[in-house]
Amino acid sequence: MKLYTYFRSSAAFRTRIALNLKGLEWDSVFIDLRVNPGEREKSDYMSVNPQGLVPALVVDGVTIAQSLAIIEYLEEIQPEPPLLPRAPVDRARVRAMALAVACDMHPLNNLRVLNYLRSPLRHEEATVNEWYRHWIAVGFRALEQEARRASTDGKHMFGSQITLADVYIVPQMYNARRFNCDIEPYPVLRTICEYLQQLPAFARAAPENQPDAA
Numbered sequence: 001m002k003l004y005t006y007f008r009s010s011a012a013f014r015t016r017i018a019l020n021l022k023g024l025e026w027d028s029v030f031i032d033l034r035v036n037p038g039e040r041e042k043s044d045y046m047s048v049n050p051q052g053l054v055p056a057l058v059v060d061g062v063t064i065a066q067s068l069a070i071i072e073y074l075e076e077i078q079p080e081p082p083l084l085p086r087a088p089v090d091r092a093r094v095r096a097m098a099l100a101v102a103c104d105m106h107p108l109n110n111l112r113v114l115n116y117l118r119s120p121l122r123h124e125e126a127t128v129n130e131w132y133r134h135w136i137a138v139g140f141r142a143l144e145q146e147a148r149r150a151s152t153d154g155k156h157m158f159g160s161q162i163t164l165a166d167v168y169i170v171p172q173m174y175n176a177r178r179f180n181c182d183i184e185p186y187p188v189l190r191t192i193c194e195y196l197q198q199l200p201a202f203a204r205a206a207p208e209n210q211p212d213a214a
C-alpha cells in the first residue's frame with residue numbers, strides 16, 4: 001500500500017493513525033502542500049488523485065481518495081481492532097462525531113479555502129485567522145457536549161475504546177492548537193486528546209514525527 005501524505009495534513013494524520021492502529025505497513029509518498037496549488041494541479045499527483053488533495057491510498061494500482069473512505073476500507077480489510085462499536089446505533093453516533101469534523105469543520109478551514117479568502121477575496125491574515133477560529137469554536141462546542149455524554153471514561157470520545165471519533169478529533173485538536181485557537185472552553189476534548197496523543201499509534205502519526213516534517 002502506498003500512502004500519499006503530507007506531514008501537516010490533518011486528513012493524512014487521521015489515515016496514519018488508523019494504519020498504525022490496524023498494525024498495517026505502508027510506503028509513503030510525500031506531497032508538499034506548500035508548493036503553490038497551480039503547480040500541484042500540473043503535477044503527476046493529479047493522475048494519481050484527480051481530487052488533488054491528500055491523503056490518497058493506492059492499493060494494487062487503485063487509488064482510494066478521502067480519509068473516511070480509506071479508513072472504512074482499512075476497517076474492512078483488517079477488522080481488528082475495530083474502529084466502530086458493534087451496535088448500529090452506536091456506530092451511527094461514532095460516525096456522526098467523526099463526520100462533524102470531516103464534513104462540517106475541516107473543509108471550511110482547508111488550505112485552499114483559506115487561500116481563496118486571502119486571494120482573490122483579499123481578506124487580511126487577521127480575518128482569515130478569525131474565520132479559522134470561528135469554525136473551530138462552532139464545531140468543538142457541539143463535540144464537547146457530545147463527548148461529555150458519550151464517553152464513559154473521559155479518555156475516549158465514545159465509550160471506553162478507541163473509535164473513529166478519536167481518530168478524527170486528535171488531528172483537529174492538533175490543528176486548533178497550531179492556529180492558536182482558544183481551547184480552554186473544551187476540557188472534555190482536551191483531556192481526551194491529551195490521553196490519546198501519547199498512545200504509540202497516535203504519536204507515531206503526529207506531524208512532527210513524519211520524515212517530510214520541515
Ligand SMILES: N[C@@H](CCC(=O)N[C@@H](CS)C(=O)NCC(=O)O)C(=O)O
Binds near residue numbers: 010
Ligand atoms: N475530505 C478530505 C479532505 C482532504 C483534504 O482536504 N486534504 C488537505 C490537507 S488536510 C489538502 O490536501 N489540502 C490541499 C489544499 O487545500 O490545497 C479527506 O478527508 O481526505
